[in-house]
Amino acid sequence: MSNIFESFQTASAPPMTPTNKSICPPSYEEAVPLSRHAGHRVTSTASDDILPYNATHDIQPHDDESSVPLLQVVVDQNLHQEQTRNSSRTVPYQVQKDTIVSYDQQINEDGLALAQFLHEHNTPPQMKIKFRGYHRATHFKSRTAHDREGNLVIEERKPKTKQVEDFNFEVDCSYYISPTCQGLYGPKNISTGHQKSLDEVCEEYVLKQGRLRELEVTKVVDWNYIELTQALTAAIRSGGYKHNLVVTYEMKESKITIKSGASPFTNIASSTWVYVACITTMLFLIAWPIYRFIEWIYAKFTSRTIVTSTWGMKISEREFYQNHVTEIVGKTNRKQPSNATITFAPQRQ
Template structure:
């Protein structure tokens, strides 16, 4: 790891040139002792890295019959000389994944064996692993925010906030200490059924049999069996020996991990043609989703290089609410991620003067549920509109104006109690549009709520919105974001110290920090997947900072307000078919009463 010194510009025999951490005086770490660690001690850290044999089974010494089974075991290296002659191509079962789409040369379009040889050629490349080290700390400060109540009166109050201050950012190339072979190859494509794997032969044959003019397929390589966590821990220990005692994040991005076939000369010339670039941009939207028709189409477990796991939630296609055109895919990563198209059809952007202001959720074709503190800040109802059916703020699908906005009559802006409101649209949304859907509400009785929390603590939930991605940012995200959170018990010390009343509010987030909603997400939904459909259990209300350690977000407890929602919205929003049935029934009764009685 001598590159660690190079990346920091170390040229002397000590670590005294490390930049001082950006702490306030009250939180400054101990001064660095230049004699505590010399260059030799620092260099010795690289020699103490675990060897490949210590971290993973030595695949090079496996017996020849190791591959002579129907399924290649997890962790086995797939290479042309070992797998093809022994296990046979049709028996090599490979894990599937998604993304990584690129056009293939036409010469490989119709021969799966040639396609196999092409991909296997690149398995001998060396995996490059670069450690990215980011050190930072948080500082608290007091900001003053202005609030507007339901009567239009403004008030200012202090708010405790925190900000992240970077101390250092550098990278270390640990490629020389990583084994030169990849441990598996992954098919980056989607297929059919609910299987967890598909043979590579089947996948390649599906591709070569396809008659589509533009076909895409990419294989990706992975390293398995490595305990990169050991490297991460060692780096943290080393840094803290120099006096840095604060948050340190270490990630391991891999390079040269894709096995791709480039496009033909004709495709390349077409892509470089200025007149054709607009066509390429439009077709890219279609190309991105082509792998859905290659290998799989439903629920699957996805593995990526930093061992992040993703889950696709298979929604009930016959559900009347809580499901969109495509299933939601959630990745267990730090922070949020961009949403796939047509995933959250019930999310809307509430806009003031055409700019995103708050989030909301579709209850019916004419009703939107949101937070009361969003409605309280509306300058004029005539300037407010909603945009539905699109992941992008700049590309709205259905836009509707607002006719009325109803806040909870007991909304308390000082404590965000009863932070719930309903918007009625001037014209109905088109729910036959596959990009638009309505959400389900909890089916919880008041007697249950009197004894239990709903949602219960320690459940997986999802928050979505177009809010800022960084706490001090003023720019909203143009793309809809999603983040996986956990509900937190009201008895938790940090939750209890943040919310005002657990009867109306509850906590959700990650107490280790890094996952949260933020400014611009207010009014948006907090969703629970239950009975194969999504249910609105919370409305984004407020929080202390964004993603801070031990500072969960606070959400309005929707289950407590079911009667209020029915009283102020749903009863006045009977769908058209129900109205027609009701009117026909009344007309039939009136006609029956007027018929003459016969003896």
């Protein structure tokens, strides 16, 4: 007979040092240079650039599964809903992977109708800041057995290293996004410096020749992500956490896409029932490579038009830090259960 037992030991870092709760987080002005001097690596994401769905500030890539948000507040969208009710015609659209997509023929041929549709659906995006801390641990698995003489023999196996999650939570910042858009702009001409207006972009789009056309609106929140990340990192480090730290900015409801026409293939491919049927019957092994190839062909020969929708924040990075740094640092001192409901009451301006 053999007996299996397991043991764990930390591989990359010692256990967390207990936090001295009497230590207050540094101020915003102290935290930013403190993070820079400490050498905490932060990936740059300029506030005037388009913020991707996962703009990650991390030592290395990771798959971050969120728990329950801290500042979960519904954004008031009455103004946008009123505009939609006043529209003379309802333009059909669908939501695909958190993106509004429309193949409607009229808005592909009428610049004014296209601009009106984009204004109606240009609602504030949703934004969350995700915090994840982890360290690596080595897992040793050993087997005990008896040899022919009856002696006890311990067979050591190769150790396996895995990640151990220390905390994982998120802060919903959607409440702090201004309900008023700063503007919808087309691409800027590098040589002349002219920034195209939305009306100009829409008129040019409908006049384009060719069947494969696409107009994409990407919502951008104007905030200094680099500086805020540096401050939050320094605050968490000052609270005693010394392991791997991930800070991720996640945007949702941040894209609107207009396509020149829906083929029967795209309608079938986007169907949930077709997706489920392919998974259950294993047809995806054949259909998926074909779908990806057609997607590549579509992307290669599609004429794309890019529009940027700029949004501001109701508070500065410094004010957000001051309002919530104590709660954030407190959540990093203990592992959050996956089903925990953590809510902060936002301070209304």
